Amino acid sequence: MSPPALPPLREVIAAHGLSATKALGQNFLLDEQLLGRIAAIPGRLAGQQVLEVGPGPGGLTRALLRAGAQVTAIEMDRRCLPALAELAEAFPGQLRVIEGDALKVDHGIEGPFHVLANLPYNVGTQLFVRWLGGEAWPPAWQSLTLMFQQEVAERIVARPDSSAYGRLAVLAQWRAAPRIAMKVHRSAFTPPPKVMSAIIHVEPGAAPPGVSARRLERLTEAAFGQRRKMLRASLKGLPGALEALDAAGIDPARRAETLTVDDFVTIARLMDTPR
Ligand code: SAM
Numbered sequence: 001m002s003p004p005a006l007p008p009l010r011e012v013i014a015a016h017g018l019s020a021t022k023a024l025g026q027n028f029l030l031d032e033q034l035l036g037r038i039a040a041i042p043g044r045l046a047g048q049q050v051l052e053v054g055p056g057p058g059g060l061t062r063a064l065l066r067a068g069a070q071v072t073a074i075e076m077d078r079r080c081l082p083a084l085a086e087l088a089e090a091f092p093g094q095l096r097v098i099e100g101d102a103l104k105v106d107h108g109i110e111g112p113f114h115v116l117a118n119l120p121y122n123v124g125t126q127l128f129v130r131w132l133g134g135e136a137w138p139p140a141w142q143s144l145t146l147m148f149q150q151e152v153a154e155r156i157v158a159r160p161d162s163s164a165y166g167r168l169a170v171l172a173q174w175r176a177a178p179r180i181a182m183k184v185h186r187s188a189f190t191p192p193p194k195v196m197s198a199i200i201h202v203e204p205g206a207a208p209p210g211v212s213a214r215r216l217e218r219l220t221e222a223a224f225g226q227r228r229k230m231l232r233a234s235l236k237g238l239p240g241a242l243e244a245l246d247a248a249g250i251d252p253a254r255r256a257e258t259l260t261v262d263d264f265v266t267i268a269r270l271m272d273t274p275r
Contacts, residue, residue, distance in 0.1 A: 003066045004090040009059050016083045018057050020191055024077050025120020027189035029059050034188060039063035041181045041201050042114045042143045049113035051141075053102040053127065056080055058087045060118060065091040072109050074102040102127060112140060118147040125152060128200075132171050133217065137207040144202045145181065153180050153198035165257050166227065167220040173261045174216060175207040208265050216268040223256035223264070230255060244270035 009030040012018070020026035029035055038060060039045065046068030055061040055073040057080060064071050065087065071094060073084060081099060088095040098105055102119075103126060115131070117124065124146055131144060148156070151164075156172045157180055158164035172178045181201040186192040218238065226234040232252035235241035244267045245252055250259070259267075 006062055006087075006090060009057055012083050012086075013057050016057070016079065018079055018083065021077070025123065026056060026077070027118075027191060027193050028056055029118060029188060030190055031188060032059070032063065034184070035059045035063040036066070038118075038145070038182065038199060039067050039069075039116065041145045041199065042116065045069040045114065049109050049111060051107050051109055051113050051115045053115070053117040054119045054123070055084060055097075056118075057083050060116060061087055061095065064116065065094050068094075069114075070094055072096045072098065072107050072113075074098045074100060074105060074107060076101045109140075112142045114143045114145070115141050116145045121149045121152060124148055128156075129168075129171065132176065132202070133213055135213050137175055137213075138204045142203065144200070146200050146202075147184065147197050148200055149193075150183065150196040150198040153200050156200050160260050161258055163257075166224045167217075170216070170220045170261050170264050172202065174211075174265055176202050176204050178202040208269070210272060211265055211269045212272055215272055216264060219268050219271065220256075220264060223259070227256050231259075238271075240271045241267065244268075 020028060045064060048069055050064050050069040050071045052061055052064060052071055052073040055075050061071060061073055061084065073095065075084065075097065078099060081097065084097045088097065098107065103123065128146060131139065131141060155164045155166060155168045156178050158169040178200050180198050182199045184197040184199060186196055219241065222238045223231060223234050230253050231245060234256065235245065242252065247270045248266045250263060
């Protein structure tokens with residue numbers, strides 16, 4: 001069965017009066033070819049559950065529906081709901097829309113799911129940190145495909161000894177392998193944001209055994225909270241950290257940004273090990 005013909009997104013936006021609102025961080029993607037390429041990043045989605053956060057007028061949503069996904073979409077701007085209802089009608093049984101703030105509402109998806117979102121950057125980062133944090137691993141999600149400001153995307157995939165390397169890199173890399181899947185020029189958005197964007201794709205990997213996520217978070221918070229200082233100084237207030245550094249054979253005169261993700265994992269594990 002061929003997918004239903006839909007009106008161009010510009011017409012949907014005009015028909016429903018969906019002028020982009022700055023307060024909601026709205027920068028819409030209207031190029032359907034580009035949207036199709038974004039929807040293809042996680043791989044084959046036919047029959048798969050997808051959580052889309054912030055569908056807006058539904059550009060990415062329609063690409064996901066055309067790919068055969070079962071989509072749950074959370075949108076907090078009520079103005080977008082009629083446009084999304086039209087999509088739900090065009091793809092019967094494939095789209096469930098939840099009105100609300102994705103930071104607060106429960107998506108209610110049972111079983112594994114993929115996440116795709118082009119969100120305001122502050123909301124995107126908060127959700128990213130939430131999805132990658134926590135003790136339970138592997139997580140319920142199978143992949144995250146998220147648009148970020150390019151500068152944030154670079155922090156997520158950063159390697160040691162670079163100014164972009166910090167807590168976000170360790171959080172994202174210690175049990176997952178994030179990559180920049182696509183760079184998106186600012187001119188692709190309506191209205192164009194001030195900066196360039198990039199899409200991060202993450203799939204969960206194996207969690208190193210014997211490490212608490214909470215411990216690692218505390219450790220990186222202390223280490224990078226004062227990133228110019230030597231570890232000896234920045235970790236002084238964290239019980240067991242200097243002993244763990246010593247046990248790992250890491251020179252306390254080093255600075256946080258010189259440590260690899262594995263180094264942080266080793267220190268966190270040693271902090272959890274009774275000696
Ligand atoms: N996905 C659409 C696209 O690519 O054209 C819209 C992108 S626009 C950058 C972000 C969308 O997220 C807007 O529709 C906005 O209303 C919605 N949004 C912002 N904060 C949200 C939140 N906390 N929960 C759910 N949706 C949110």
